[in-house]
Amino acid sequence: MAKxxxxxxxxxxxxxxxxxxxxxCHMCDPKTLGFATTEELEEPRRIIGQDRAVEAIRFGVGxxxxxxxxxxxxxxxxxxxxxxxxxxxxxxxxxxxPPDTCYVHNFDEPHKPCLIQLPAGRGAPFRGxxxxxxxxxxxxxxxxxxxxxxxxxxxxxxxxxxxxxxxIFKDVQDEAEANxxxxxxxxxxxxxxPVKDGEIIExxxxxxxxxxxxxRTQEVIADxxxxxxxxxxxxxxxxxxxxxxxxxxxxxxxxxxxxxLIDDLKxxxxxxxxxxxxxxxxxxxxxxxxxxxxxxxxxxxxGPMPPQAEMMARQAGQGLERYAxxxxxxxxxxxxxxVVYEDLPxxxxxxxxxxxxxxxxxxxxxxxxxxxxxxxxxxxGYLILDARKVLTAPFAWDELKRALKxxxxxxxxxxxxxxxxxxxxxxxxxxxxxxxxxxxxxxMLYYLLTQADPEFNELFKVEVDFEExxxxxxxxxxxxxxxxxxVIRHQKLRPFDAGAVARVIEHAARLAGNSTKMSTHMRxxxxxxxxxxxxxxxxxxxxxxxxHVERALNAKIERADRIRDVSxxxxxxxxxLIDTKGESVGQINGLSxxxxxxxxxxxxxxxxARVRLGRGQVVDIEREVELGGxxxxxxVLILSGFLGARYCPDLPLSLNASLVFEQSYGGVDGDSxxxxxxxxxxxxxxxxxxxxxxxxxxxxxxxxxxxxIGGANEKIEGFFDICxxxxxxxxxxxxxxxxxxxxxxxxxxVIEAVAAGKFHIWPVxxxxxxxxxLTGREAGERNAEGKxxxxxxxxxxxxxxxxxxxxxxRFARRVxxxxxxxxxxxxxxx
Numbered sequence: 001m002a003k004x005x006x007x008x009x010x011x012x013x014x015x016x017x018x019x020x021x022x023x024x025c026h027m028c029d030p031k032t033l034g035f036a037t038t039e040e041l042e043e044p045r046r047i048i049g050q051d052r053a054v055e056a057i058r059f060g061v062g063x064x065x066x067x068x069x070x071x072x073x074x075x076x077x078x079x080x081x082x083x084x085x086x087x088x089x090x091x092x093x094x095x096x097x098p099p100d101t102c103y104v105h106n107f108d109e110p111h112k113p114c115l116i117q118l119p120a121g122r123g124a125p126f127r128g129x130x131x132x133x134x135x136x137x138x139x140x141x142x143x144x145x146x147x148x149x150x151x152x153x154x155x156x157x158x159x160x161x162x163x164x165x166x167x168i169f170k171d172v173q174d175e176a177e178a179n180x181x182x183x184x185x186x187x188x189x190x191x192x193x194p195v196k197d198g199e200i201i202e203x204x205x206x207x208x209x210x211x212x213x214x215x216r217t218q219e220v221i222a223d224x225x226x227x228x229x230x231x232x233x234x235x236x237x238x239x240x241x242x243x244x245x246x247x248x249x250x251x252x253x254x255x256x257x258x259x260x261l262i263d264d265l266k267x268x269x270x271x272x273x274x275x276x277x278x279x280x281x282x283x284x285x286x287x288x289x290x291x292x293x294x295x296x297x298x299x300x301x302x303g304p305m306p307p308q309a310e311m312m313a314r315q316a317g318q319g320l321e322r323y324a325x326x327x328x329x330x331x332x333x334x335x336x337x338x339v340v341y342e343d344l345p346x347x348x349x350x351x352x353x354x355x356x357x358x359x360x361x362x363x364x365x366x367x368x369x370x371x372x373x374x375x376x377x378x379x380x381g382y383l384i385l386d387a388r389k390v391l392t393a394p395f396a397w398d399e400l401k402r403a404l405k406x407x408x409x410x411x412x413x414x415x416x417x418x419x420x421x422x423x424x425x426x427x428x429x430x431x432x433x434x435x436x437x438x439x440x441x442x443x444m445l446y447y448l449l450t451q452a453d454p455e456f457n458e459l460f461k462v463e464v465d466f467e468e469x470x471x472x473x474x475x476x477x478x479x480x481x482x483x484x485x486x487v488i489r490h491q492k493l494r495p496f497d498a499g500a501v502a503r504v505i506e507h508a509a510r511l512a513g514n515s516t517k518m519s520t521h522m523r524x525x526x527x528x529x530x531x532x533x534x535x536x537x538x539x540x541x542x543x544x545x546x547x548h549v550e551r552a553l554n555a556k557i558e559r560a561d562r563i564r565d566v567s568x569x570x571x572x573x574x575x576x577l578i579d580t581k582g583e584s585v586g587q588i589n590g591l592s593x594x595x596x597x598x599x600x601x602x603x604x605x606x607x608x609a610r611v612r613l614g615r616g617q618v619v620d621i622e623r624e625v626e627l628g629g630x631x632x633x634x635x636v637l638i639l640s641g642f643l644g645a646r647y648c649p650d651l652p653l654s655l656n657a658s659l660v661f662e663q664s665y666g667g668v669d670g671d672s673x674x675x676x677x678x679x680x681x682x683x684x685x686x687x688x689x690x691x692x693x694x695x696x697x698x699x700x701x702x703x704x705x706x707x708x709i710g711g712a713n714e715k716i717e718g719f720f721d722i723c724x725x726x727x728x729x730x731x732x733x734x735x736x737x738x739x740x741x742x743x744x745x746x747x748x749x750v751i752e753a754v755a756a757g758k759f760h761i762w763p764v765x766x767x768x769x770x771x772x773x774l775t776g777r778e779a780g781e782r783n784a785e786g787k788x789x790x791x792x793x794x795x796x797x798x799x800x801x802x803x804x805x806x807x808x809x810r811f812a813r814r815v816x817x818x819x820x821x822x823x824x825x826x827x828x829x830x
Contacts, residue, residue, distance in 0.1 A: 037496065048482075134323050144253045346394075382436045469514065484501055588696060638701065
C-alpha cells in the first residue's frame with residue numbers, strides 16, 4: 001500500500017545569507033595542475049570521461065554471437081565516433097584479414113554471376129593470372145590453327161566430304177548423261193534439263209520435238225528427279241558428320257593449345273574448390289567457343305569489336321571479357337580486419353550496385369559492372385554508420401536489417417525492391433556476411449527505435465551510452481589536461497600554458513552546467529583550443545595563455561549575440577517593460593533562457609498576478625491562449641495545491657487568480673517560473689509590494705520547497721546585464737534555488753560585482769525564505785494556536801483568503817435568497 005507523502009523537514013523561514021564571491025565559480029588554480037606547458041604532458045593512457053561506454057564497447061567487441069551489434073547513443077560532439085573507431089581499430093589489427101571477394105561469369109546461367117572468395121591477398125594475383133591466361137589463349141589458339149598438321153587434317157576432312165558428296169551424286173550423274181540429261185546447279189538448287197549435241201535444249205525447241213520423244217524425256221527426268229531427291233536427302237547427314245568431325249578436330253587442337261595453360265593455373269589453386277570448378281568451366285567454354293579466338297582481322301592479338309557487335313556480345317555474355325575476374329574486395333594490403341565508416345549510407349552504398357552501359361539506346365550490363373558496398377568492404381570486420389542517415393535513406397534501413405538477419409549480402413536494385421522492374425538484370429550470388437555493426441545516434445532516436453521497431457532490439461543488443469559530463473576531481477583534471485595536450489599536438493597547435501588549460505577546465509565546467517563536473521563535449525572544447533591558438537598567433541606569441549582562451553570565448557559570444565543585444569536594447573529604451581528599482585504589488589521579474597543556435601542567454605520577463613472573487617481557480621493566461629506548454633501549465637496548477645494546503649484549511653478557496661508573462665509573444669514552457677508566479681500571487685493577496693531590484697528563478701512543489709532549474713548561470717548573467725545598463729545600485733540581485741549553487745560558474749564581471757557588494761545572489765530553499773527577501777517582511781509561521789502573525793506575509797494572505805471566502809458565502813446567500821424570492825413571486829400570482 002502506498003504511503004501518504006511526509007511533510008518536508010522544517011527549514012528556517014528567515015532570509016538566507018547571500019552567496020560570497022568564492023561560491024559563484026569554482027576556479028581552477030593553474031599551480032595545482034603540476035605542469036608549465038602542455039609540451040610536458042604525455043598522452044592519456046585511456047579514454048577519458050566515458051568509463052561506462054568503454055566497458056560497453058569492450059563487451060560488444062568481444063562477444064561474437066549474432067545480434068550483438070552496438071548502438072552508440074549520446075549528443076553529437078561527445079567523441080562517439082573517435083572512441084568507437086579507436087577501440088575497433090585496436091581490436092581489428094589483431095584479427096585475420098578477411099578473404100578477397102570476386103565475381104566471375106556463370107557459364108551455365110549468365111545472369112547469375114558466381115562468387116569466389118580467396119584468402120586475403122590472392123584475389124589480385126588470380127585476376128592478373130586470368131588476364132594473362134586470356135592473353136596467352138588469344139595467341140596460342142590462332143597459332144595452333146595455323147600449323148601444317150591442322151591444315152593437312154582439315155584438307156583430309158574436306159577431301160573426304162568432297163568424295164562422299166561426289167559419290168552420292170555419281171550414279172544419278174551417269175544415268176543422266178546416258179539419257180542425254182544435264183544436271184545444272186542453280187541458286188535454287190539442282191535442276192535437270194535435256195541435252196542435244198552437247199547443248200541444253202531451250203523450252204521452245206523442246207516443245208517442237210515429237211510427242212513420243214518429249215514423253216520419253218519427261219519420264220526419264222521424272223525418274224532422275226526422284227533419284228536426285230533421294231541423294232539430296234543424304235546431304236544433311238553427311239554435312240552433320242563432317243561438321244562433327246571438324247568440331248572434334250578444332251576442339252582437339254584447342255585442348256592441345258590451352259589445356260596445359262589452364263592445368264598450370266589450376267595447380268596454383270588446388271586448395272580452393274571454387275577456382276578449380278571455375279577453371280574447368282573456362283576450359284569447356286573456350287573449347288566450345290573457339291571461333292571467338294579465330295577472328296581473321298588480327299589473329300595474334302584481336303582488336304576491338306565494332307560497338308554494336310560488342311554490345312550484342314555483352315548482352316549475350318559472349319564477349320571475351322567473360323573470362324575476366326571482377327575483384328570486388330581486395331584485402332591484400334590490409335593489416336587485420338577492416339574498420340569502415342560509410343558517410344553516405346544509402347541503399348547502393350551499403351549493399352552495392354550493378355552499373356549499366358548505355359549503347360544505341362539500350363542499357364546493358366554484365367558481372368564486371370558489379371560494384372561493392374560498405375557491407376562488402378567491412379565484411380569480416382567492423383562497419384560504423386550514422387543511424388539518422390541510414391533511416392532517412394529510402395530502403396536502406398530495411399535492407400540493412402535483412403542483411404544482418406540473413407547474414408548475407410544480396411545486391412538488388414531499388415526497382416526490384418519496389419517490384420516495378422520489368423527487365424531481366426543480374427542476380428549475383430549472395431556474399432556471406434560476418435560484420436559487427438555500430439550505429440551512431442542521439443538518445444531520442446535510440447529510444448524511438450526500441451519502441452517502434454521490433455527487430456531493432458534483436459539486432460542491436462549492446463547499448464553504448466556516452467556521458468555528457470564527468471567528475472571534476474584532481475585525477476580527472478590531470479587526465480583532462482593530457483587529453484587537451486593530445487588534441488593540441490594532433491591539431492599542430494601552439495603549446496598551452498597551465499593558466500590556459502585551467503581556463504579551459506573552467507569553461508568545461510560551465511558547459512557541463514555544474515561546477516563539480518566537466519563537459520565531455522570534446523568537439524566544442526577542440527574548437528576552443530583552435531580559436532585560442534588563432535588569437536595567440538594574431539599577436540605573434542608562441543605560447544597560448546589564459547588571456548587568449550578568454551579572448552576566444554568572448555569573440556565567440558560576440559559573433560552570436562546580436563539577438564541578445566537587440567533584446568537588451570528593447571529593455572533599455574522601455575519598449576519592453578522591466579523595472580530594476582522600486583517596489584510593486586503583484587509584479588515580479590522572472591528569468592528565462594533563450595537559445596538561438598549554439599548561444600544561450602538569459603532574459604528577464606515581467607510576471608504579474610491579479611486576484612478577485614471566484615471559485616478557487618488559478619488561471620494561466622499563457623495556457624488559455626495556447627502559448628503555454630504542458631510543463632508550464634503543470635507548474636501553475638501546483639500553485640492551487642500549495643494555496644489550498646497552506647491557507648484556510650477549513651474553508652474552500654474562493655478566488656480567481658490570473659497569471660501572465662507580460663509582453664510575451666512566443667511559446668512558454670518549463671516550470672522554472674512557478675516559484676516566481678507564486679511570489680507574485682502572494683504579493684497580490686497580501687498587498688505587500690515586491691522589490692523590483694530582484695529577479696527570481698526556481699520551480700516549486702506543493703509543500704513550498706524551491707526546486708532546481710536549468711540555465712542558472714545564463715539567467716543570473718542576463719539580469720546582471722540589464723541592471724548594469726541602468727547602473728548597479730547595490731540592492732539588485734537574483735534569487736536562485738539552493739540546489740543550484742553547485743551549478744554556478746559565473747562570468748568574471750558578475751563575480752567582481754558581488755565581491756564589491758554591488759550585486760547579490762541568494763540561495764533559496766523555500767517560498768517563505770524567498771518572499772521574505774522580496775518583500776522585506778517575514779513570511780510568518782503558525783503559532784501554538786495555529787495562527788500566522790497578523791502582519792506577516794502568510795498572515796495577510798490567509799486573512800485575504802478568509803475575506804474572499806466570506807464574500808463568497810454572502811454572495812451565495814444572496815443568490816439563494818433571490819431565487820427563493822423569485823419562486824415566491826411565482827406562487828403568489830393570479
